[in-house]
Amino acid sequence: ESFSLLPEEVDGLRSKYMSNACSVSYKNTGPLHFSHGYKARLVDINGIEYLDTRNNVAHCGHGHPEIASAITYQVSMLQTNTRYLHPHASLLAKKLSDLLPGSLERVFFVNSGSEANDLALRLARAYRMQHSGQNGATSDERKDYTIVIDHGYHGHTLSTLDVSPYKHRQGKEIEKCPSHVRIVPCPDIYRGIHSVNRSLPQKNNEPSHSKENHYCESEIEAANKYASYVELECEKNPVSAFLIEGGMSVAGVILPPKSYLRRCIDAVHKAGGLYIADEIQTGFGRLGKCMWAFQYSSGNDGDIFDEIIPDIVTVGKPFGNGQPLAAVVTTPRIASAFESLGVEYFNTFAGSPVACAAGLAMLHVLSSENLQANANAVGSYLLEMISELHSRSEWIGDIRGSGLFIGVELVRDQHTLEPATEETSFICSILKQKYKVLTSVDGAHENVIVIKPPLVFSREDAALFVSCFEEALLVDLPSMKDLVGNFGRTPT
Numbered sequence: 217e218s219f220s221l222l223p224e225e226v227d228g229l230r231s232k233y234m235s236n237a238c239s240v241s242y243k244n245t246g247p248l249h250f251s252h253g254y255k256a257r258l259v260d261i262n263g264i265e266y267l268d269t270r271n272n273v274a275h276c277g278h279g280h281p282e283i284a285s286a287i288t289y290q291v292s293m294l295q296t297n298t299r300y301l302h303p304h305a306s307l308l309a310k311k312l313s314d315l316l317p318g319s320l321e322r323v324f325f326v327n328s329g330s331e332a333n334d335l336a337l338r339l340a341r342a343y344r345m346q347h348s349g350q351n352g353a354t355s356d357e358r359k360d361y362t363i364v365i366d367h368g369y370h371g372h373t374l375s376t377l378d379v380s381p382y383k384h385r386q387g388k389e390i391e392k393c394p395s396h397v398r399i400v401p402c403p404d405i406y407r408g409i410h411s412v413n414r415s416l417p418q419k420n421n422e423p424s425h426s427k428e429n430h431y432c433e434s435e436i437e438a439a440n441k442y443a444s445y446v447e448l449e450c451e452k453n454p455v456s457a458f459l460i461e462g463g464m465s466v467a468g469v470i471l472p473p474k475s476y477l478r479r480c481i482d483a484v485h486k487a488g489g490l491y492i493a494d495e496i497q498t499g500f501g502r503l504g505k506c507m508w509a510f511q512y513s514s515g516n517d518g519d520i521f522d523e524i525i526p527d528i529v530t531v532g533k534p535f536g537n538g539q540p541l542a543a544v545v546t547t548p549r550i551a552s553a554f555e556s557l558g559v560e561y562f563n564t565f566a567g568s569p570v571a572c573a574a575g576l577a578m579l580h581v582l583s584s585e586n587l588q589a590n591a592n593a594v595g596s597y598l599l600e601m602i603s604e605l606h607s608r609s610e611w612i613g614d615i616r617g618s619g620l621f622i623g624v625e626l627v628r629d630q631h632t633l634e635p636a637t638e639e640t641s642f643i644c645s646i647l648k649q650k651y652k653v654l655t656s657v658d659g660a661h662e663n664v665i666v667i668k669p670p671l672v673f674s675r676e677d678a679a680l681f682v683s684c685f686e687e688a689l690l691v692d693l694p695s696m697k698d699l700v701g702n703f704g705r706t707p708t
């Protein structure tokens with residue numbers, strides 16, 4: 217029945233019966249209505265193909281035949297829950313643990329990134345309770361402080377919203393950050409409060425933390441300065457968790473400076489807290505050089521090598537290649553602190569045979585098609601080509617990232633770094649409207665174009681993206697403004 221609806225009817229029913237709080241991308245230039253996808257392409261109902269540089273969920277590509285058939289077969293066989301034995305869940309738990317370092321070998325399956333982070337916070341709280349002799353944390357006297365990075369996003373549930381500063385500034389739902397959540401500055405060395413080697417003062421884009429920017433001579437100096445905020449929080453508060461992405465996505469593709477994570481983790485451990493690595497956007501080889509983003513800052517270029525092993529890792533988005541599948545992985549010691557509280561963990565849909573079939577097939581394709589190596593090769597090529605563009609375009613302020621996790625920050629002025637917020641949004645609209653290229657925008661000033669395509673993104677896809685991007689950058693933006701209006705943010 218639904219396939220017989222006309223596009224206007226689809227739009228009409230959605231507007232009438234679905235909440236407006238669920239946004240639609242590209243609303244002003246015409247929302248997209250896809251019928252199918254393959255590799256890094258989405259095809260709309262009129263047969264028009266779009267290059268997808270924004271979908272980090274369809275990790276192995278849209279409509280991957282091996283993954284589709286694994287799911288279809290399992291749907292036709294059995295769909296139950298983890299209270300029964302099933303080989304898919306057991307094997308997937310082992311395979312996920314094998315991909316992680318150290319003794320990260322206890323897996324909890326969940327359905328989404330938000331559920332994963334919510335459970336990770338529960339585990340950290342349980343661990344702290346066990347180790348500090350408390351009998352439960354009451355909400356009016358919290359003993360489980362969490363340190364998070366400014367502009368981070370970790371989920372849409374009440375507990376994860378509390379630890380998502382990005383959402384605290386959006387709308388009026390959370391007006392004040394709860395006192396047990398401690399926000400530290402984002403370790404951004406391009407425009408943050410401790411940026412590296414920039415001699416000219418900032419003007420309109422002062423970060424919220426400080427009226428001044430304290431420039432640093434080196435990345436190490438910046439790393440130490442940024443880590444000192446975490447160290448200070450650890451000295452003052454009963455910290456149970458430090459929750460951070462190894463590559464900060466919503467903050468605008470910020471890869472922490474070398475040794476930052478090491479110093480923060482040491483301080484958190486000293487305070488009796490745990491390091492939770494949110495790998496929901498960045499996990500499973502996206503950064504090319506490493507399987508997990510937390511390994512990236514551990515010195516893959518050989519300068520510094522600190523092996524970083526989180527206490528808890530959360531994975532989601534790409535894990536099921538689009539099926540609701542996410543997980544929390546931790547050590548036996550932390551898992552047993554939680555188990556000793558005597559509460560059963562049951563989550564109806566989580567770790568179902570169908571979800572796990574998707575996860576097993578995704579992991580198989582990831583390795584059989586060498587997608588991490590592809591992310592590395594195509595990502596390096598993209599970075600190289602965008603860097604060449606840099607010399608030809610005044611708009612590009614910074615290019616950063618690794619593998620197929622790249623951010624291009626657009627500015628109005630190379631010296632003051634005034635964010636080109638509106639222009640970034642126009643460029644995304646032009647890319648979609650004229651070139652049929654889908655991109656996303658992130659960053660505290662909504663001026664970072666984020667490229668995080670399915671890992672099957674090819675060299676040809678990369679070349680196509682860069683040539684369209686270059687042409688879009690040449691458009692006379694002030695005059696475009698009247699044509700396309702203000703599109704605001706394109707949500708991920």
Ligand code: PMP
Pocket residue numbers: 327328329330331333369370371372461465466494496497532533708
């Ligand atoms: N953590 C990060 C870093 C995310 O980007 C997201 C989703 N954008 C989440 C957690 C929440 O995941 P979900 O939407 O699956 O609940």
